[in-house]
Amino acid sequence: MSNSEKHEQSQSKATESAIHCDFSKEMSYGDYLQLDKVLSSQQRLSGHHDEMLFIIIHQASELWMKLILHELEAARLLIQQNNLEPAFKMLARVSRIQQQLIQSWDVLSTLTPAEYMEFRNSLGRSSGFQSFQNRLIEFMLGGKQTKLLTVYEHQPELHQQLSQSLHEPSLYDAAIMALSLRGLEVDKQYLKRDWSQEYKENASVKAAWLTVYQDVERYWDLYELAEKLVDIDSRQQQWRFNHMVTVERIIGFKPGTGGSAGVEYLKHVVAQRYFPELWSLRTDL
Ligand code: HEM
Numbered sequence: 001m002s003n004s005e006k007h008e009q010s011q012s013k014a015t016e017s018a019i020h021c022d023f024s025k026e027m028s029y030g031d032y033l034q035l036d037k038v039l040s041s042q043q044r045l046s047g048h049h050d051e052m053l054f055i056i057i058h059q060a061s062e063l064w065m066k067l068i069l070h071e072l073e074a075a076r077l078l079i080q081q082n083n084l085e086p087a088f089k090m091l092a093r094v095s096r097i098q099q100q101l102i103q104s105w106d107v108l109s110t111l112t113p114a115e116y117m118e119f120r121n122s123l124g125r126s127s128g129f130q131s132f133q134n135r136l137i138e139f140m141l142g143g144k145q146t147k148l149l150t151v152y153e154h155q156p157e158l159h160q161q162l163s164q165s166l167h168e169p170s171l172y173d174a175a176i177m178a179l180s181l182r183g184l185e186v187d188k189q190y191l192k193r194d195w196s197q198e199y200k201e202n203a204s205v206k207a208a209w210l211t212v213y214q215d216v217e218r219y220w221d222l223y224e225l226a227e228k229l230v231d232i233d234s235r236q237q238q239w240r241f242n243h244m245v246t247v248e249r250i251i252g253f254k255p256g257t258g259g260s261a262g263v264e265y266l267k268h269v270v271a272q273r274y275f276p277e278l279w280s281l282r283t284d285l
Helices: 003-020 027-032 051-080 085-106 113-125 131-139 146-152 156-166 169-183 203-214 221-249 263-270 276-284
Strands: none
Touching: 003 085, 051 085, 051 113, 051 146, 085 203, 085 221, 131 146, 131 156, 131 169, 131 276, 146 156, 169 203, 169 221, 203 221, 203 276, 221 263, 221 276
16 A cells, blocks of 8 residues: 555544534534524525525625624724724724625626516515614614614514614714723714714814824824724725615616615715715815
8 A cells, every 4th residue: 555545544534533423412513503594594485596696695694794783882882991902803803794795796796687587576675775784784883864763663673673773872973982082172062962863074073083193103093993994984885886886787777676766776875974084084184
Protein backbone atom coordinates (compact mmCIF):
# COMPACT_ATOMS: atom_id res chain seq x y z
CA MET A 1 0.00 0.00 0.00
CA SER A 2 1.39 3.43 -0.97
CA ASN A 3 1.88 6.17 1.61
CA SER A 4 -1.02 8.19 0.23
CA GLU A 5 -3.34 5.15 0.34
CA LYS A 6 -2.29 4.51 3.96
CA HIS A 7 -2.97 8.15 4.81
CA GLU A 8 -6.43 7.99 3.17
CA GLN A 9 -7.30 4.78 5.05
CA SER A 10 -6.29 6.21 8.42
CA GLN A 11 -8.16 9.44 7.69
CA SER A 12 -11.36 7.57 6.86
CA LYS A 13 -11.04 5.41 10.02
CA ALA A 14 -10.55 8.57 12.12
CA THR A 15 -13.65 10.16 10.57
CA GLU A 16 -15.77 7.03 11.06
CA SER A 17 -14.77 6.69 14.71
CA ALA A 18 -15.60 10.39 15.31
CA ILE A 19 -19.04 10.35 13.68
CA HIS A 20 -21.94 10.00 16.08
CA CYS A 21 -24.97 8.43 14.43
CA ASP A 22 -27.47 7.61 17.17
CA PHE A 23 -29.67 10.65 17.83
CA SER A 24 -32.60 8.76 19.33
CA LYS A 25 -31.81 10.33 22.73
CA GLU A 26 -29.75 13.35 21.78
CA MET A 27 -30.30 16.65 20.08
CA SER A 28 -29.22 16.65 16.44
CA TYR A 29 -28.32 19.52 14.10
CA GLY A 30 -31.87 19.63 12.71
CA ASP A 31 -33.40 19.57 16.20
CA TYR A 32 -31.25 22.45 17.42
CA LEU A 33 -32.05 24.61 14.40
CA GLN A 34 -35.71 23.52 14.28
CA LEU A 35 -35.24 22.79 10.61
CA ASP A 36 -38.52 20.87 10.51
CA LYS A 37 -40.30 24.23 10.97
CA VAL A 38 -37.95 26.29 8.83
CA LEU A 39 -37.83 23.91 5.86
CA SER A 40 -41.53 23.13 5.81
CA SER A 41 -42.48 26.79 5.38
CA GLN A 42 -41.94 27.13 1.63
CA GLN A 43 -45.40 26.50 0.17
CA ARG A 44 -45.62 27.48 -3.49
CA LEU A 45 -49.24 28.56 -3.92
CA SER A 46 -49.02 28.49 -7.72
CA GLY A 47 -46.88 25.36 -7.90
CA HIS A 48 -44.69 27.33 -10.37
CA HIS A 49 -40.97 26.43 -10.29
CA ASP A 50 -39.76 30.05 -9.79
CA GLU A 51 -42.08 30.79 -6.89
CA MET A 52 -39.57 28.87 -4.71
CA LEU A 53 -36.90 31.54 -5.36
CA PHE A 54 -39.43 34.27 -4.56
CA ILE A 55 -40.42 32.69 -1.23
CA ILE A 56 -36.89 31.85 -0.11
CA ILE A 57 -35.45 35.27 -0.92
CA HIS A 58 -38.15 36.90 1.21
CA GLN A 59 -37.78 34.43 4.06
CA ALA A 60 -33.97 34.70 4.06
CA SER A 61 -34.30 38.51 4.09
CA GLU A 62 -36.68 38.33 7.06
CA LEU A 63 -34.21 36.11 8.95
CA TRP A 64 -31.40 38.61 8.35
CA MET A 65 -33.75 41.42 9.45
CA LYS A 66 -34.34 39.51 12.67
CA LEU A 67 -30.60 39.53 13.33
CA ILE A 68 -30.34 43.23 12.41
CA LEU A 69 -33.00 44.03 15.02
CA HIS A 70 -31.28 41.85 17.61
CA GLU A 71 -28.00 43.74 17.06
CA LEU A 72 -29.56 47.22 16.84
CA GLU A 73 -31.52 46.78 20.07
CA ALA A 74 -28.41 45.72 21.98
CA ALA A 75 -26.32 48.49 20.40
CA ARG A 76 -28.90 51.15 21.30
CA LEU A 77 -28.88 50.02 24.94
CA LEU A 78 -25.08 50.17 25.09
CA ILE A 79 -25.06 53.65 23.56
CA GLN A 80 -27.70 54.76 26.08
CA GLN A 81 -25.37 53.47 28.81
CA ASN A 82 -22.53 55.48 27.24
CA ASN A 83 -20.65 52.22 26.60
CA LEU A 84 -19.78 52.84 22.96
CA GLU A 85 -16.95 50.38 22.21
CA PRO A 86 -18.97 47.12 22.40
CA ALA A 87 -21.76 48.75 20.37
CA PHE A 88 -19.34 49.29 17.46
CA LYS A 89 -18.94 45.57 16.89
CA MET A 90 -22.71 45.15 16.69
CA LEU A 91 -23.12 48.06 14.30
CA ALA A 92 -20.33 46.67 12.11
CA ARG A 93 -22.19 43.35 12.02
CA VAL A 94 -25.37 45.13 10.93
CA SER A 95 -23.49 46.67 7.98
CA ARG A 96 -22.22 43.24 6.90
CA ILE A 97 -25.74 41.80 7.07
CA GLN A 98 -26.99 44.70 4.97
CA GLN A 99 -24.30 43.80 2.43
CA GLN A 100 -25.78 40.28 2.28
CA LEU A 101 -29.23 41.74 1.73
CA ILE A 102 -27.93 43.98 -1.06
CA GLN A 103 -26.29 40.95 -2.70
CA SER A 104 -29.57 39.08 -2.64
CA TRP A 105 -30.96 41.36 -5.40
CA ASP A 106 -28.44 39.73 -7.70
CA VAL A 107 -30.09 36.35 -7.15
CA LEU A 108 -33.57 37.80 -7.58
CA SER A 109 -32.62 39.45 -10.87
CA THR A 110 -32.53 35.94 -12.41
CA LEU A 111 -36.34 36.03 -12.17
CA THR A 112 -37.66 37.24 -15.52
CA PRO A 113 -40.87 39.31 -15.94
CA ALA A 114 -42.56 36.38 -17.71
CA GLU A 115 -41.70 33.98 -14.88
CA TYR A 116 -42.94 36.39 -12.20
CA MET A 117 -46.23 36.98 -14.06
CA GLU A 118 -46.87 33.23 -13.93
CA PHE A 119 -47.37 33.32 -10.16
CA ARG A 120 -47.96 37.00 -9.29
CA ASN A 121 -51.72 36.48 -8.92
CA SER A 122 -51.09 33.94 -6.16
CA LEU A 123 -49.65 36.71 -3.96
CA GLY A 124 -53.00 38.53 -3.75
CA ARG A 125 -52.53 41.88 -1.96
CA SER A 126 -49.48 40.70 -0.02
CA SER A 127 -46.34 42.83 -0.42
CA GLY A 128 -43.04 43.66 1.26
CA PHE A 129 -44.79 46.90 2.19
CA GLN A 130 -46.38 44.89 5.01
CA SER A 131 -43.01 43.59 6.31
CA PHE A 132 -43.30 44.14 10.05
CA GLN A 133 -39.60 43.70 10.72
CA ASN A 134 -38.71 46.19 8.00
CA ARG A 135 -40.88 48.80 9.78
CA LEU A 136 -39.31 47.93 13.14
CA ILE A 137 -35.85 48.49 11.64
CA GLU A 138 -36.96 51.83 10.19
CA PHE A 139 -38.42 52.90 13.54
CA MET A 140 -35.30 51.75 15.35
CA LEU A 141 -33.14 53.86 13.02
CA GLY A 142 -35.42 56.89 13.48
CA GLY A 143 -37.76 56.72 10.46
CA LYS A 144 -40.99 57.08 12.44
CA GLN A 145 -44.36 57.22 10.68
CA THR A 146 -47.43 56.70 12.85
CA LYS A 147 -49.67 56.01 9.85
CA LEU A 148 -47.77 52.77 9.10
CA LEU A 149 -49.27 51.18 12.22
CA THR A 150 -52.65 50.87 10.52
CA VAL A 151 -51.34 47.93 8.44
CA TYR A 152 -51.15 45.85 11.64
CA GLU A 153 -54.51 46.70 13.17
CA HIS A 154 -55.73 43.15 12.57
CA GLN A 155 -52.65 41.75 14.40
CA PRO A 156 -52.80 43.25 17.95
CA GLU A 157 -49.46 41.78 19.09
CA LEU A 158 -47.53 43.22 16.15
CA HIS A 159 -49.42 46.49 16.43
CA GLN A 160 -48.50 46.77 20.11
CA GLN A 161 -44.84 45.96 19.47
CA LEU A 162 -44.57 48.51 16.67
CA SER A 163 -46.40 51.13 18.70
CA GLN A 164 -43.94 50.57 21.56
CA SER A 165 -41.02 51.00 19.17
CA LEU A 166 -42.60 54.18 17.81
CA HIS A 167 -42.58 55.72 21.29
CA GLU A 168 -39.01 54.71 22.18
CA PRO A 169 -35.89 56.74 21.40
CA SER A 170 -34.28 55.52 18.18
CA LEU A 171 -30.65 54.51 17.74
CA TYR A 172 -29.99 58.05 16.47
CA ASP A 173 -31.74 59.62 19.47
CA ALA A 174 -29.42 57.53 21.66
CA ALA A 175 -26.39 58.78 19.69
CA ILE A 176 -27.52 62.39 20.20
CA MET A 177 -27.76 61.73 23.95
CA ALA A 178 -24.19 60.39 23.82
CA LEU A 179 -23.09 63.73 22.30
CA SER A 180 -24.70 65.59 25.18
CA LEU A 181 -23.14 63.26 27.78
CA ARG A 182 -19.74 64.24 26.38
CA GLY A 183 -20.48 67.89 27.06
CA LEU A 184 -21.45 68.87 23.52
CA GLU A 185 -24.34 71.28 23.46
CA VAL A 186 -27.61 69.97 22.05
CA ASP A 187 -31.01 71.72 22.24
CA LYS A 188 -32.90 70.35 25.25
CA GLN A 189 -35.96 69.40 23.22
CA TYR A 190 -33.75 66.94 21.29
CA LEU A 191 -32.82 65.11 24.49
CA LYS A 192 -36.36 64.71 25.73
CA ARG A 193 -39.00 64.91 23.07
CA ASP A 194 -42.00 62.99 21.82
CA TRP A 195 -40.00 60.12 20.27
CA SER A 196 -42.95 59.06 18.13
CA GLN A 197 -42.58 62.20 16.02
CA GLU A 198 -40.59 62.15 12.82
CA TYR A 199 -37.00 63.34 13.37
CA LYS A 200 -36.27 66.80 11.96
CA GLU A 201 -32.77 68.05 11.22
CA ASN A 202 -31.49 70.38 13.93
CA ALA A 203 -28.76 73.03 13.94
CA SER A 204 -27.45 72.24 17.44
CA VAL A 205 -27.13 68.52 16.62
CA LYS A 206 -25.28 69.39 13.43
CA ALA A 207 -22.95 71.76 15.29
CA ALA A 208 -22.19 69.04 17.88
CA TRP A 209 -21.34 66.47 15.19
CA LEU A 210 -19.24 69.11 13.40
CA THR A 211 -17.20 69.59 16.56
CA VAL A 212 -16.62 65.83 16.67
CA TYR A 213 -15.46 65.71 13.04
CA GLN A 214 -13.21 68.74 13.52
CA ASP A 215 -11.44 67.24 16.53
CA VAL A 216 -11.44 63.52 15.89
CA GLU A 217 -8.59 62.79 18.28
CA ARG A 218 -10.49 64.20 21.21
CA TYR A 219 -13.81 62.64 20.21
CA TRP A 220 -12.56 59.47 18.50
CA ASP A 221 -15.31 57.20 19.87
CA LEU A 222 -18.11 59.58 18.84
CA TYR A 223 -16.46 59.96 15.44
CA GLU A 224 -16.38 56.17 15.08
CA LEU A 225 -20.02 55.97 16.14
CA ALA A 226 -20.99 58.56 13.53
CA GLU A 227 -19.15 56.74 10.75
CA LYS A 228 -20.75 53.42 11.73
CA LEU A 229 -24.16 55.11 11.52
CA VAL A 230 -23.34 56.53 8.10
CA ASP A 231 -22.33 53.01 6.94
CA ILE A 232 -25.75 51.73 8.00
CA ASP A 233 -27.64 54.66 6.47
CA SER A 234 -25.82 54.39 3.18
CA ARG A 235 -26.32 50.60 2.93
CA GLN A 236 -30.01 50.97 3.74
CA GLN A 237 -30.25 53.39 0.84
CA GLN A 238 -28.30 51.05 -1.47
CA TRP A 239 -30.70 48.23 -0.55
CA ARG A 240 -33.68 50.42 -1.44
CA PHE A 241 -32.08 51.55 -4.69
CA ASN A 242 -31.31 47.97 -5.78
CA HIS A 243 -34.83 46.90 -4.80
CA MET A 244 -36.26 49.66 -6.97
CA VAL A 245 -34.09 48.76 -9.97
CA THR A 246 -34.78 45.01 -9.62
CA VAL A 247 -38.52 45.68 -9.33
CA GLU A 248 -38.47 47.84 -12.47
CA ARG A 249 -36.62 45.06 -14.26
CA ILE A 250 -39.31 42.56 -13.26
CA ILE A 251 -42.61 44.50 -13.34
CA GLY A 252 -41.78 47.72 -15.19
CA PHE A 253 -44.18 50.46 -14.09
CA LYS A 254 -47.10 48.21 -13.11
CA PRO A 255 -48.69 49.02 -9.72
CA GLY A 256 -47.50 46.96 -6.74
CA THR A 257 -49.43 44.08 -5.17
CA GLY A 258 -49.57 46.19 -1.98
CA GLY A 259 -51.52 48.90 -3.79
CA SER A 260 -48.83 51.53 -4.37
CA ALA A 261 -47.85 53.04 -7.71
CA GLY A 262 -44.98 50.50 -7.77
CA VAL A 263 -41.60 51.76 -9.01
CA GLU A 264 -42.73 55.41 -8.74
CA TYR A 265 -43.37 54.81 -5.01
CA LEU A 266 -40.05 52.99 -4.58
CA LYS A 267 -38.19 55.86 -6.30
CA HIS A 268 -39.71 58.21 -3.76
CA VAL A 269 -38.56 56.13 -0.73
CA VAL A 270 -35.01 55.75 -2.08
CA ALA A 271 -34.38 59.35 -0.99
CA GLN A 272 -35.06 58.46 2.68
CA ARG A 273 -32.14 58.91 5.11
CA TYR A 274 -32.16 58.55 8.89
CA PHE A 275 -29.23 60.62 10.14
CA PRO A 276 -29.53 63.95 8.26
CA GLU A 277 -26.88 65.95 10.14
CA LEU A 278 -24.25 63.26 9.52
CA TRP A 279 -24.72 63.87 5.80
CA SER A 280 -25.17 67.64 5.75
CA LEU A 281 -22.11 68.34 7.94
CA ARG A 282 -19.82 67.03 5.18
CA THR A 283 -20.38 70.12 3.08
CA ASP A 284 -19.34 72.32 6.02
CA LEU A 285 -16.09 70.54 6.86
C1 HEM B 1 -40.23 40.12 -7.65
C2 HEM B 1 -39.78 40.66 -6.54
C3 HEM B 1 -40.33 41.91 -5.94
C4 HEM B 1 -41.21 42.82 -6.45
C5 HEM B 1 -41.87 42.83 -7.84
C6 HEM B 1 -41.41 43.81 -5.43
C7 HEM B 1 -42.23 44.91 -5.58
C8 HEM B 1 -42.48 45.84 -4.60
C9 HEM B 1 -43.34 46.99 -4.75
C10 HEM B 1 -44.06 47.38 -6.04
C11 HEM B 1 -43.37 47.64 -3.57
C12 HEM B 1 -44.20 48.89 -3.23
C13 HEM B 1 -45.41 48.50 -2.40
C14 HEM B 1 -46.47 47.79 -3.21
O1 HEM B 1 -47.30 48.46 -3.83
O2 HEM B 1 -46.47 46.55 -3.22
C15 HEM B 1 -42.51 46.91 -2.66
C16 HEM B 1 -42.27 47.28 -1.36
C17 HEM B 1 -41.40 46.62 -0.52
N1 HEM B 1 -40.73 45.45 -0.78
FE1 HEM B 1 -40.63 44.52 -2.56
N2 HEM B 1 -40.65 43.51 -4.33
C18 HEM B 1 -39.98 42.35 -4.59
C19 HEM B 1 -39.11 41.70 -3.75
C20 HEM B 1 -38.85 42.06 -2.45
C21 HEM B 1 -37.97 41.35 -1.57
C22 HEM B 1 -37.15 40.11 -1.89
C23 HEM B 1 -38.00 41.99 -0.38
C24 HEM B 1 -37.26 41.57 0.84
C25 HEM B 1 -37.81 41.49 2.02
C26 HEM B 1 -38.89 43.12 -0.51
C27 HEM B 1 -39.19 44.02 0.48
C28 HEM B 1 -39.99 45.12 0.31
C29 HEM B 1 -40.20 46.12 1.34
C30 HEM B 1 -39.58 46.13 2.73
C31 HEM B 1 -41.07 47.06 0.81
C32 HEM B 1 -41.57 48.34 1.52
C33 HEM B 1 -40.73 49.51 1.06
C34 HEM B 1 -41.15 50.83 1.73
O3 HEM B 1 -42.35 51.05 1.94
O4 HEM B 1 -40.26 51.63 2.02
N3 HEM B 1 -39.36 43.13 -1.79
N4 HEM B 1 -41.98 45.84 -3.31
